[in-house]
Amino acid sequence: MRNAAPAAPTSSPSDVLKRIGLRRTPVRLGVLKVLADSPQPLGVQQVLELLPEHTDTVTVYRTLNTFTTKKVVHRVRGEDRTWRYALGGSEKSSAQPHAHPHFVCETCGVVECLEASQIPPTFVRSLKVAETYEVHYPEVTLHGVCPKCHA
Incomplete structure (x- = not known):
């Protein structure tokens, strides 16, 4: 399930x-371009290598x-506990981040x-989170073996 093409922003970096x-x-400007050109989330070191x-x-x-x-x-945090970054939220015109x-x-x-x-809109409600919690949005991270490593 790898992305076939980089996620293009809906507007220019400027x-x-x-x-x-x-x-x-x-x-x-450089960081936005690097992330727009990447088919997957990048760590800071990967971003720096492309700047x-x-x-x-x-x-x-x-x-x-x-x-x-x-x-x-x-x-999103990777297996090595390093943050990876990708264009998201408002740049992809999604209703939620x-x-x-x-x-x-x-x-x-x-x-x-x-x-x-897509994470279903009813996901948080299905978890029966107490109403005393103010959830802004859910994050779902699946761990396993990618198709490249599985082959």
């Missing part, structure tokens, strides 16, 4: 930054955290967005 009220900087050589690591971390807060990207499950391969560590599958 438009995204303007819409969420952030200044247009080379790092922000210009002397890009500041701390700035990339801060950029990804800001984008997560602004719901431009979503993140990343309403799809993720898959983490326990063999190779790849993290994939399973965009062909």
